[in-house]
Amino acid sequence: MQFRYTLTVLIGLFIHSFITIPALYVMLTRKNPLNIFKYIMEGGMAALGTSSSGAALPLSINGMEQLGGLDERVTRFVLPLGANINMASSYFYHQNNLRDEIRDGCALYEAVAVIFIAQVNNVQLGFEQIITVSFTATIASLGLNAVPVGLVSIFLILNTVGLPATEVPLLFAVDWMLDRIRTSLNVFGDGFAASVVETALKV
Known part of the structure; x- marks a missing residue:
C-alpha cells in the first residue's frame, strides 16, 4: 500500500x-x-x-x-x-526533526496522502470531497508558513472530509525520501x- x-x-x-x-x-x-x-x-x-x-x-x-x-x-x-x-513543513519522521521545505509539491503531496488514508480506511471519496481536499491542501500550502504545516494541515484536511488521523504515522516511513x-x-x-x-x- x-x-x-x-x-x-x-x-x-x-x-x-x-x-x-x-x-x-x-x-x-x-x-x-x-x-x-x-x-x-x-x-x-x-x-x-x-x-x-x-x-x-x-x-x-x-x-x-x-x-x-x-x-x-x-x-x-x-x-x-x-x-x-x-x-x-513535511510530515516529521522524527519528533524533533521537522522539515520545512515543501512548496510546489505540498498541495499535491497532502492531497494524495489524504486519498491514501481514505483508501486505508475503505472510504470512497466522492468528486466533491476530492475537490474539497485539493482546495484545502492548496490553501494550506499557501498560507501557513510559520508552523509545521505538513503536520497541522494534514489533520485539517482529514477533518474536512471526516477521516480519522490514526493512519498518518504510516506516511512517516517514506517521507524522508519524498x-x-x-x-x-x-x-x-x-x-x-x-x-x-x-x-x-x-x-
Whole structure:
C-alpha cells in the first residue's frame, strides 16, 4: 500500500515538475526549459542532499547568474523569496526533526496522502470531497508558513472530509525520501520563476 502511495506521489511530482511547469515556461517565455535545469542543477542536487532549499540557495543563485546570465537583481529577489514564501513543513519522521521545505509539491503531496488514508480506511471519496481536499491542501500550502504545516494541515484536511488521523504515522516511513525529492524539485521551480520574471521585465 505504501509503495503505491509513494509511486503515486512521485508520478504526480514528475508530471508537475517536468511537464506542467516546463510547458508553462515555454508558453510564457518561448525559451528552452532544459536550460533552466542545467543552470540550477547544482542547487537542485544540494537541495536533494540536504533537504533544504535555503542551504542550496547560494548555489542556485550562482548557477542562474553565472550559467544562465540572469540579472542579479532578479535572482537575488526571486530565488530567496521562492525559498521562503509559502513554505510548508513535511510530515516529521522524527519528533524533533521537522522539515520545512515543501512548496510546489505540498498541495499535491497532502492531497494524495489524504486519498491514501481514505483508501486505508475503505472510504470512497466522492468528486466533491476530492475537490474539497485539493482546495484545502492548496490553501494550506499557501498560507501557513510559520508552523509545521505538513503536520497541522494534514489533520485539517482529514477533518474536512471526516477521516480519522490514526493512519498518518504510516506516511512517516517514506517521507524522508519524498521530502528530499520535493525540496529539490522546488529549487528547479524557483529557477523557472526567476527566468519568467526576467523575461517579463525585459518585455
